[in-house]
Amino acid sequence: MFGLGIYLADLSSKSNQYSKCQQHESTSCKVCEKKLFLCRALIGDPYFTKVAMRYAKEPPINKDSVIALSRKDVPDSAVEYREYIFYDKDVVYPEYVISYQLK
Ligand SMILES: [Zn+2]
Helix, strand or coil: CCCCCEEECCCHHHHHCCCCCCCCCCCCCCCCCEEEEEEEECCCCEEEECCCCCCCCCCCCCCCEEEECCCCCCCCCCCCCCEEEECCHHHEEEEEEEEECCC
16 A cells, blocks of 8 residues: 555554464464564654555655554544555564464
């Protein structure tokens, strides 16, 4: 929705929506262990948006990243929960792999 970037979330439940178990290819599997990355990222001077930027390959000029505001932030936002989009892989560091199982 925000182009070719690395998408991070501040809610693990949001990230879980994109984490499929390998055996059943399910995001809601309660049998298999799933994994998420806990990342450090350099947000810099972000560009805040409530609209999609489908073809973005970089943040707007003089900005370092994009923060898609949630509907809690602005009711007519394109996304339900905040998303953090980075277009430079060198500013995102996957520090931990978290293994978990849904109950
Ligand atoms: Zn499974």
